[in-house]
Amino acid sequence: MIVFPNCKINLGLNIISKRSDGFHNLETVFYPLPLRDSLEIISDESGDVSFTSSGISIPGSAEGNLCIKAYDLLKKDFPQLPGIKMHLHKSIPIGAGLGGGSADGAYTLLLLNRKFQLAISEENLIDYALQLGSDCPFFIINKPCFATGRGEQMEPLPVDLAAYKFVIVNPQIHINTGWAFSQLSPAKPVQSVKDIVCQPVENWKASLFNDFEQPVVKQYPEIAGIKDTLYAQGAVYASMSGSGSTVYGLFPAPATPQFDFPAHYLALDLPSI
Numbered sequence: 670m671i672v673f674p675n676c677k678i679n680l681g682l683n684i685i686s687k688r689s690d691g692f693h694n695l696e697t698v699f700y701p702l703p704l705r706d707s708l709e710i711i712s713d714e715s716g717d718v719s720f721t722s723s724g725i726s727i728p729g730s731a732e733g734n735l736c737i738k739a740y741d742l743l744k745k746d747f748p749q750l751p752g753i754k755m756h757l758h759k760s761i762p763i764g765a766g767l768g769g770g771s772a773d774g775a776y777t778l779l780l781l782n783r784k785f786q787l788a789i790s791e792e793n794l795i796d797y798a799l800q801l802g803s804d805c806p807f808f809i810i811n812k813p814c815f816a817t818g819r820g821e822q823m824e825p826l827p828v829d830l831a832a833y834k835f836v837i838v839n840p841q842i843h844i845n846t847g848w849a850f851s852q853l854s855p856a857k858p859v860q861s862v863k864d865i866v867c868q869p870v871e872n873w874k875a876s877l878f879n880d881f882e883q884p885v886v887k888q889y890p891e892i893a894g895i896k897d898t899l900y901a902q903g904a905v906y907a908s909m910s911g912s913g914s915t916v917y918g919l920f921p922a923p924a925t926p927q928f929d930f931p932a933h934y935l936a937l938d939l940p941s942i
Contacts, residue, residue, distance in 0.1 A: 670784045673705040674772035675942065676761045677807060678837070678910040678917050680828070681862030682879040684855045692803065692819050693855060698826060698866045699768075699807045699814050701942045702835060706761050706773055708736065710780055713752035724759035735774030735801050740781065742797055747787055762935060764843035766881075766911025768808070774801040775808035795821065804911075815863040828866055830941045833905070833919040836926065838895050839935040842914040844885060849912035852884035870919060873906040885913040892916060895930070902926035 680698035687693055706724075713719070718740060720731040731737055736755055744750050755777075761769030775798045782789045789797070791809060798805035803819040814823040865877045886893045892914055899907040899918030903926055907918040920926055922940075930936050 670711075670780060671707060671709045672776050672780050673707055674761075674769070674776040674808065675701050675811070676704045676767035676769055676772060677701050677804070678767065678835075678915075679879060679908075680866050680873075681877045681908075682881060682911065683858040683862060684850070684853050684880045685857050686855045688819075693850065694818060695820060696815070696817050696858070696862055697820070698828065698862055699804075699816055699820075699823075700828065700830070701811050701813070702767075702837070702939050703942045704761055704767070704837070704937060704939060706769060707758040708773060708776055708780065709756045710777075710784060711754050713754050716752040718752055718755075720755045720757070722757045722759055724757075725761075725763060727757075727759055727763065735770050735805075736777045738801055739774045739777035739797070742800060743778065743781055743787070743789075747785075750781065750785060750787075762839045762841070762915065764845070765839050765915040766844065766909065766913045767837075767839075767915050768804045768911065771802050771804035772808045774798070775805045779809065815866075824863075826863065826866065830870070830919065832922055833870065833941065834922045834924065835917055835919060835939040835941070836899060836904070836928075837910075837915055837917045837935075837937050837939060838899070838928075838930060839915040840889075840891055840895060840931075841933050841935065842889055842892070844889075844913040846912045849881050849885060853880055870905050877906070877908070879909050879911075881912045882909045885909065889914065898928065898930075899926075902928065 682697040806821040813828040895916040904918030
């Protein structure tokens with residue numbers, strides 16, 4: 670059985686406070702986009718669990734991959750799970766603020782639940798996903814959501830961006846999320862991203878911000894250059910996603926902006942999902 674984990678972008682991202690458990694309270698709007706990995710799982714009668722990958726190279730050991738962690742998490746509560754062979758083809762850039770690893774882990778939970786008929790409710794899948802990472806619960810719902818807490822408290826939001834095309838640009842800079850958080854001074858925003866995103870997109874440029882953008886751009890100025898280029902080509906709104914380094918722009922469809930980014934950049938046109 671094969672599934673296709675998609676990426677997400679953040680429409681605004683405010684880091685509000687440091688929590689006693691070491692995590693941060695935040696608020697953001699998660700928005701899914703159709704840049705996808707491919708994940709296949711088949712049963713292995715030997716009882717072994719194996720993980721292979723192709724596409725973009727994944728750092729670290731297989732045991733540390735969120736897909737294997739998702740399997741191990743369910744195996745504790747569902748010992749009847751058989752051995753499996755798992756293959757992930759990676760297309761979503763890593764360390765890019767697009768949630769690709771989180772999507773892979775969440776989709777592993779969804780796939781195992783469906784393939785082996787575990788009958789896990791959506792609510793419980795979200796609980797499992799949160800044990801994998803703060804962004805993972807979103808991909809269980811995978812619809813535009815206003816997210817608070819660590820990102821697991823989600824309220825579906827009727828954000829309709831069908832009139833726009835997305836351009837996402839990743840300069841192949843890997844941003845360490847721990848470092849990015851260490852650069853911030855958490856504070857409650859003047860206006861919630863939920864209220865801003867419900868306004869016309871033309872209003873977002875003046876009021877919808879990502880708290881990570883300023884320190885990341887200071888460290889990597891070329892990210893600011895990408896954003897400037899998107900605006901110069903007619904973007905209605907542009908921002909960095911998550912802790913970076915991907916920058917996205919919203920263009921009125923059917924605009925066809927022309928770019929001349931360096932050859933090692935990943936630059937894609939994507940429709941609204």
